[in-house]
Amino acid sequence: MKKTIREMRPVYVVGIGLHKYQYMSDTTFVTLGLTAVREALADAGVGFRDIESAYTGTALLGMAVSRPILRHLGASGIPMAQVENASASGSTAFRQACIEVASGLSDVALAIGVDKPAPLAPAASKANIRDLVGARVVPFTHFALLANEYMTRYGLRPEQVASVAVKNNRNGAKNPYAQRQKAVTLEEVMAGPPISGSLTRLQCCPVGEGAAAVVVASEDGIARLGIDRKRAVKVIASVTRTEHVYRGAKNFDAELTRETTAQAYEEAGVGPKDLDLIELHDAFTIEELLYVEAMGLCGEGEGAAMIASGAVDIGGKCAISASGGLLAMGHPIGPTGAGQICEITRQLRGEAGTRQQPNARTGLAHMVGIGAVCVVHILQKG
């Protein structure tokens, strides 16, 4: 009979590390990756020789990304593979590392996310299926269309959607790994150059470069390596789904999120009221409103009011994008999903400093990617 991850061997996050997300620079992907992995190994208190398998989430770097990074830690001959799953590549690499440990194939596994911007087209563009708009509709216009529909349906003003960027940049200003580390006012968000529809520049995430790394371990691995159990965070759900056919103009991003999150709640035995923090795919402000509703944190059309109430600020009922989210921390593609796991782990350990969500016990990580794919993980304090 098939099992969920929770019904297999328990999996714990025991080490986290990041290279700051930043605008494209001369830094090589090797340096980006090594910085994050060395930090994660040191955080776990283990050496690279203790790692038994590695998965690298990356979408833009090209063939065979893992070994050019990891050989510099002392080539140990372990299995390595790349995981490409669009914006959810890092989330999926983390999921593969969890599966590796949960199944018993490894006691200690490494998930990495690393990328640098590159003009690589999605495979679907080579399927010879053309639409009417082609490259004239890019993601920001896809989400501008959703914002237009949403605001009209619920009678909202553009400022109410834009306020998501104010909250997330306020959080990002406290995150030394964030690409945007500056608090902004609503006036500044609204005054920014218009991009598409009501979306202004600060309502669109920066896509740069960076890296994130996560070490996961079984109970045997923790015991054998003498890892600090008090800082270990348990993975209680790992779910991924892809889009099916939604008729007419139904919003597939929200529907896919709704389905995937519902399955994760069921596997974890928790509900939206149990969540102390969420890192979600806020590549554009409107997405946070769509997804908090799809995740069941509030009713349809109530997202803006919930954000205005402070309930999803740090210190509120459930902090959303305490890291700054994609809007402020940034969205370097491969690293993003793995970076969410780093933030949630740091928060659940109580080590998030000035952006600490008080008494955080349970956190959810959510990414969507073109395709469309969706990946959700739920983590809980050990």
Add this chain to the structure above:
Amino acid sequence: MSEQILAQPTLYSADTTPKLNGGRCKKCGYVFFPPQFYGCEACGALPEQIESIAMKGSGKLHSFAMVHHHQDRSGKGLQAPFTVGLVVLDDGPAVRSILLERTDEKLRIGDRMHSVLAPAGTDDTGKQIVELRFTQTEAAR
């Protein structure tokens, strides 16, 4: 008209109100756009079960966005600002299209829309290229 070249002849007809070339699954009835003949996305039916259908170029505006920022590497394509609309066709599928209206001032969700052919540059021999766009069916209110 004879000197006009359709930008995407596989996607629409040369009529004054161009029809859109969609697909329909003979097995499950799923109607879709753009057309493809790899297999039915709804039920997995084989390519021979997919038939081409001509869909009326009429529908309702579901959402719209005025695009302010657009990088066209060729320099010959559409320059911002332009508007994009999601139109739910009377025949079922929702399609994204460039709208004839350059700004969003007079657009309203729920507007009746229809297809037109609009100039979209010239080819190497100087012939006019036209492409399908949607526009409001009722004149400015």
